[in-house]
Amino acid sequence: MLSEQVKNKLITIVGTENVQDSKASLLAYSYDATPGFQSFPDIVVSPKNKQEISEIVKLCNEYQIPIVPRGSGSNLSAGTTPLHGGVVLLMKHLNNIIEIDEENLTVRTQPGVITQDLIQAVEVKGFFYPPDPSSMKISQIGGNISENSGGLRGLKYGVTRDYVMGLEVVLPNGEIIRTGGKLAKDVAGYDLTRLFIGAEGTLGIVTEATLKLIPKPETKKTMLALYQDIDAAARTVSAIIANRIIPATLEFLDQPTLKAVEDFAQVGLPTDVKAILLIEQDGNESVVNADMDKIAAICNQNKAVRVTIAETKEEAEALTSARRAALSALARLRPTTILEDATVPRSEIANMVKAIEEIAERNQVNICTFGHAGDGNLHPTCLTDIRDKEEMARVEKAFEEIFKKAIELGGTITGEHGVGAMKLPYLHLKAGEAGIEVMRGIKQALDPNQIMNPGKIFSLSDRNRVVVQK
Amino acid sequence: MKLAEKERISQEFKEKMDYDELLNCMRCGFCLPSCPTYIESGMDESHSPRGRIALMKAVVDGEIEPDEDVKRSLDLCLGCRACEPVCPSGVKYGHLLEQARNIIYQNNKQSLPEKAVRNIVFNHLFPKQNRMVSAASLLGFYQRSGLQKVARSTGIMNFFPESLRTMEKVLPSVPKKKDMKNRPNHLPAISVQKKRVAFFTGCLMDTVFMTTNDATMKLLQYAGCEIVIPNTQNCCGVLHGHSGEREKAKEMAKRNIEAFEGMNVDYIITNAGGCGAFLVDYNHLLKDEPEWMERAKNFSEKIKDITSILVELNFQQEHLELDNQIVTYQDSCHLKNGQKTFMEPRTLLQSIKGVKYVEMKDASRCCGSAGIYNIVESEMSMQILDYKMEQTKKTKAKTIVTANPGCLLQMKLGIEREGLSDTMQAVHIVDFLLEAYENTH
Numbered sequence: 001m002l003s004e005q006v007k008n009k010l011i012t013i014v015g016t017e018n019v020q021d022s023k024a025s026l027l028a029y030s031y032d033a034t035p036g037f038q039s040f041p042d043i044v045v046s047p048k049n050k051q052e053i054s055e056i057v058k059l060c061n062e063y064q065i066p067i068v069p070r071g072s073g074s075n076l077s078a079g080t081t082p083l084h085g086g087v088v089l090l091m092k093h094l095n096n097i098i099e100i101d102e103e104n105l106t107v108r109t110q111p112g113v114i115t116q117d118l119i120q121a122v123e124v125k126g127f128f129y130p131p132d133p134s135s136m137k138i139s140q141i142g143g144n145i146s147e148n149s150g151g152l153r154g155l156k157y158g159v160t161r162d163y164v165m166g167l168e169v170v171l172p173n174g175e176i177i178r179t180g181g182k183l184a185k186d187v188a189g190y191d192l193t194r195l196f197i198g199a200e201g202t203l204g205i206v207t208e209a210t211l212k213l214i215p216k217p218e219t220k221k222t223m224l225a226l227y228q229d230i231d232a233a234a235r236t237v238s239a240i241i242a243n244r245i246i247p248a249t250l251e252f253l254d255q256p257t258l259k260a261v262e263d264f265a266q267v268g269l270p271t272d273v274k275a276i277l278l279i280e281q282d283g284n285e286s287v288v289n290a291d292m293d294k295i296a297a298i299c300n301q302n303k304a305v306r307v308t309i310a311e312t313k314e315e316a317e318a319l320t321s322a323r324r325a326a327l328s329a330l331a332r333l334r335p336t337t338i339l340e341d342a343t344v345p346r347s348e349i350a351n352m353v354k355a356i357e358e359i360a361e362r363n364q365v366n367i368c369t370f371g372h373a374g375d376g377n378l379h380p381t382c383l384t385d386i387r388d389k390e391e392m393a394r395v396e397k398a399f400e401e402i403f404k405k406a407i408e409l410g411g412t413i414t415g416e417h418g419v420g421a422m423k424l425p426y427l428h429l430k431a432g433e434a435g436i437e438v439m440r441g442i443k444q445a446l447d448p449n450q451i452m453n454p455g456k457i458f459s460l461s462d463r464n465r466v467v468v469q470k
Numbered sequence: 471m472k473l474a475e476k477e478r479i480s481q482e483f484k485e486k487m488d489y490d491e492l493l494n495c496m497r498c499g500f501c502l503p504s505c506p507t508y509i510e511s512g513m514d515e516s517h518s519p520r521g522r523i524a525l526m527k528a529v530v531d532g533e534i535e536p537d538e539d540v541k542r543s544l545d546l547c548l549g550c551r552a553c554e555p556v557c558p559s560g561v562k563y564g565h566l567l568e569q570a571r572n573i574i575y576q577n578n579k580q581s582l583p584e585k586a587v588r589n590i591v592f593n594h595l596f597p598k599q600n601r602m603v604s605a606a607s608l609l610g611f612y613q614r615s616g617l618q619k620v621a622r623s624t625g626i627m628n629f630f631p632e633s634l635r636t637m638e639k640v641l642p643s644v645p646k647k648k649d650m651k652n653r654p655n656h657l658p659a660i661s662v663q664k665k666r667v668a669f670f671t672g673c674l675m676d677t678v679f680m681t682t683n684d685a686t687m688k689l690l691q692y693a694g695c696e697i698v699i700p701n702t703q704n705c706c707g708v709l710h711g712h713s714g715e716r717e718k719a720k721e722m723a724k725r726n727i728e729a730f731e732g733m734n735v736d737y738i739i740t741n742a743g744g745c746g747a748f749l750v751d752y753n754h755l756l757k758d759e760p761e762w763m764e765r766a767k768n769f770s771e772k773i774k775d776i777t778s779i780l781v782e783l784n785f786q787q788e789h790l791e792l793d794n795q796i797v798t799y800q801d802s803c804h805l806k807n808g809q810k811t812f813m814e815p816r817t818l819l820q821s822i823k824g825v826k827y828v829e830m831k832d833a834s835r836c837c838g839s840a841g842i843y844n845i846v847e848s849e850m851s852m853q854i855l856d857y858k859m860e861q862t863k864k865t866k867a868k869t870i871v872t873a874n875p876g877c878l879l880q881m882k883l884g885i886e887r888e889g890l891s892d893t894m895q896a897v898h899i900v901d902f903l904l905e906a907y908e909n910t911h
Contacts, residue, residue, distance in 0.1 A: 024539035028516035033497045074499045092513045138499045264558045328558030331496035
């Protein structure tokens with residue numbers, strides 16, 4: 001519980017209309033898109049600018065109150081769940097694109113802008129901002145930066161990190177710093193920009209970002225390759241890349257995922273095959289055509305039963321939107337859907353797909369797999385029921401095995417969803433105890449009172465890995 | 471709310487809410503941009519579908535009490551169900567909302583006047599069509615006798631809230647009582663008979679909007695339908711169902727099922743999106759009554775909107791023509807989200823010679839009418855309407871076409887509020903189509 005005194009001070013900073021603390025409001029900000037995690041904040045505050053944010057942070061630092069910055073709450077690792085109560089800080093008022101700089105190919109934006117709105121705004125001017133997480137219709141740029149979000153176009157174009165050139169950040173002591181800028185080159189000191197990207201709001205609050213733009217590709221083509229053998233589909237992925245072709249998108253969906261997605265989207269996805277690859281290439285028309293021909297040939301060599309190319313822009317768009325709905329569509333099959341994003345080097349994708357199948361069978365759990373195969377980033381999704389304790393224990397065990405396998409193959413426990421609270425118990429597998437110690441040191445230096453999104457990424461006080469679950 | 475009331479509501483939430491459906495929401499948030507109240511409340515999660523489902527679940531789980539704020543969140547929902555088609559998990563939000571509202575209203579003590587009004591409206595007026603006729607005639611008397619003029623000139627209307635005041639101005643002229651009582655019960659097809667259909671007349675549609683009902687039947691006849699109109703049918707019960715009067719709604723549903731049974735028709739036609747969506751859902755409404763399940767299912771499967779049957783019968787290939795004008799279409803939420811009918815009206819409008827069809831931005835976003843929402847939640851409703859009018863103005867349309875009486879009144883209200891009644895009109899699609907047909911035949 002916050003004292004009346006602190007509440008009144010918050011009201012003085014942002015105004016009554018921007019402070020909510022009714023039980024219903026607190027409940028509405030107690031969760032994100034991660035199943036199994038829920039915790040009430042003490043208050044929900046919506047600042048209007050960075051000065052207000054700075055004042056809020058100073059106040060919270062003085063009284064040692066946790067702050068959890070939150071965009072649209074589409075997080076998949078419980079990163080925006082206020083596990084230790086405190087202030088949920090909404091960025092909804094900071095929702096302006098400040099400037100599209102056509103000479104420097106940059107866009108300066110506030111963190112509360114919806115990703116898709118930003119993408120559309122720059123496309124109108126002939127530019128391209130590639131990071132396109134599946135939640136882009138609702139996610140905010142600030143959230144993308146703090147989670148270092150990926151997306152379908154990651155294979156060719158990289159992830160959010162590759163487009164952030166500079167940040168403005170309110171530090172846990174209330175100081176406001178600016179890092180980087182509209183600079184193609186900048187080696188003045190430590191790369192603080194990168195430090196805050198993917199920090200999951202544990203080091204400060206992003207209040208502005210300068211993002212890199214590239215020219216919009218001239219044209220784009222979308223292909224579906226159908227398989228009756230999952231392994232063949234996975235091998236195709238490695239074969240395409242081994243043939244020196246980098247498609248913009250190279251997505252994998254297995255049969256149960258296909259069925260669920262088609263059930264929702266009804267865009268004519270085949271449901272009678274074991275797996276498909278959704279492949280996109282963009283760029284200069286002749287290059288795109290040549291690449292697509294080569295890719296089709298590789299698919300056929302690798303036992304694709306059929307290869308089709310989308311006839312129209314609308315058809316292509318429908319296919320990729322349908323793919324973006326995959327996770328939520330799977331939720332129609334069982335009460336609880338838990339997904340992971342274990343990631344391996346691209347060359348290991350076939351091995352990883354096989355391992356996931358074996359692990360699911362061994363633990364007798366139902367796992368569907370889809371994901372950014374070209375990035376080595378799969379989303380094995382477990383369909384289960386959170387009320388069934390016995391089954392949940394098996395699910396937990398299966399995921400632990402998947403993580404360990406991913407690490408064994410030279411991969412990581414999370415490719416793009418973040419550690420948050422959900423994968424906190426597994427971080428040591430990837431980072432090692434010494435690595436976590438370095439992270440703790442950085443955290444301690446910036447946020448000695450541990451007010452910024454506590455309980456995420458790693459535990460602070462000791463080495464016990466505690467996950468608050470309900 | 472009193473403690474005992476809250477406890478009763480919590481208990482019933484535990485017993486009656488569909489928990490599997492609540493769990494089906496995996497909180498991805500894909501619904502957020504489709505929700506008018508989420509947008510208009512400045513992205514307040516507690517006024518979003520995901521937030522409301524979380525609140526319902528929290529009450530079941532005993533994490534929060536069903537207090538005024540929870541009730542407020544559910545009250546402010548338009549029930550437009552725009553969140554349903556965009557939900558990849560297929561959560562049946564409309565059903566959850568209905569269940570939750572029903573529990574709250576049945577247990578929340580209303581003030582005496584509110585109780586009295588609800589009793590008259592829900593138990594005595596809407597279920598009895600002859601009383602609807604009398605009530606509508608009273609309105610007709612008010613309009614024709616000069617009382618309306620007196621009311622307006624004396625400024626007595628200023629005592630009413632702004633939206634009601636404007637609504638009073640835009641209500642259509644009510645037909646004479648004699649005409650409302652004297653309705654046909656069978657009409658032959660004109661020229662070749664292609665289908666035999668029954669017509670669901672609706673309570674308001676057959677009184678205040680009687681001319682639109684007449685137009686509907688004429689179109690059906692022209693399109694080759696023989697029409698039966700059973701006179702034992704009554705109001706669909708949608709207002710009851712959405713206002714927490716579920717038991718009453720069930721009674722009315724049963725009477726309608728009986729009225730249309732054994733008619734041996736291909737379809738049961740409606741011309742009001744709101745009624746239609748409730749009628750197709752009778753099998754859900756009566757899901758706990760085994761002896762009615764099958765009968766309800768048979769009834770629901772026959773429900774079809776007028777625009778849908780017209781397209782099926784290729785009415786768009788008839789010669790339809792009107793004066794040159796720009797036309798835009800405002801979706802009826804329940805026609806689109808409840809009955810999945812949204813291409814048909816557009817197909818029909820685009821087939822009219824002289825009409826330049828311009829789609830408005832967010833045409834499928836609710837106009838804020840939502841049953842009696844525009845009266846009980848006037849402020850939010852007007853905010854939503856303002857956005858809608860901005861979009862309609864951008865199309866430069868002369869005519870806004872709708873497919874539901876509530877939407878029609880709301881669009882008329884919007885035109886009046888914007889002071890555009892000289893340059894813009896709102897019409898029901900059947901009136902518009904009939905004019906286009908009769909112009910050339």
